[in-house]
Amino acid sequence: MKLVELHAQVELHARSLELAAEVVDTVRPDQLDLPTPCAGWPLRRLLAHVVGQHQGFAAAARGAGPDLALWADAPVGDDPAGAFRRTGAELTAAFRGAAAAGRAAVRLPEIRPDAAVPTDLAVGFHLLDTLVHGWDVAAAVGARAPLVAAVDADEALAAALSAVAEAVPAAPENRTPGKAFGPRLEPDARGGRFERALALLGRDPAWRP
Template sequence: MVIVELHARAVELAAREVDGVRPDQLDLPTPCVGWTLRRLLEHCVGQHRGFAAAARGAGPDLALFADAPFGDDPAGAFRRTALELTGAFRETAAAARPLWLPEVRDGGPFPFAQAVGFHLLDTLVHGWDVAVSLGSPDGLVAAVDGDDELAAALLTVAAAVPSTPEARAPGRAFGPGAEPADGDGRFARALALLGRDPAWKP
């Protein structure tokens, strides 16, 4: 299934950003208000585990998506759990089993391809969060913008995220959307749609 392979490409791009995180950088601020880089990565690792469990048939158990501490090895934890997740998605692709995602709207179940798209978006946006927190987002942005299929998938999912005040309230995953600037690339346009400032700096 195409979306599964696009997701795997997104995960690898994000993992390359996480590979560059040093233990002494884990207290850096991120675009996620109030979250340090450590908290952001603990969230990502927890999401890997939760989506993998959902792909393997787990019900709507919010505890499966809990943030996961990783000590001083963020890259190792990110890659190990990402490998588990991509494997679970590939195993489930043929059956296209719907996934329960208790953190999303009513929890589902969501069609398999849609659920994978949710995590593709989360992966690339949080990969950007990591990169921009480290002061070097240009490589990731260029890689996504240079991959027509991946950039199109990201924009499609970003455009489908509800933009109601309730969905974009404080504490939600995404803030109020903004109009992309003229000349912005596709990654920057997706970030703006999701309430991220493509020009954010620590």
């Protein structure tokens, strides 16, 4: 990927983080035990996972080796929005730094333990995670419509999300319980690109607590 394209992708990723942060901003402490579309994960655990991923991807972008400890879930206490925005800002700075330095590949031990991953793919992976987990949070608190509408209205962001979702392996061995995504679902023809991406990843766009 050309450097200018990587810079553009990093800024697209920053937009995805801001949309997700706006969702997390609405979460109240009394909602942290609500169920989420991630089976068995209450909202508190989901947010701890998301913040831990921010820290792991940021470490990778700065050149860290394949140390899984850097990817551990990070408790969010009663201020998930603060934790999300702080670590999200650190991740954006790390991605921008990697692009400026021309870092071609990073280590993502949770995804590919034995080899580096091209930096543009890493940014794309996390863009997808950001929007999908942002939707998980929105679904848990009953406020998914604004996020879905915002992504569908942003042609570049919707296209980036769709491209990564379509590229996620769909073979049964990649979609078993415990994997990041469930078996693909049939998209609703009336839904937009965000809902189609969710269905491709095994998320039911109509999920309710």
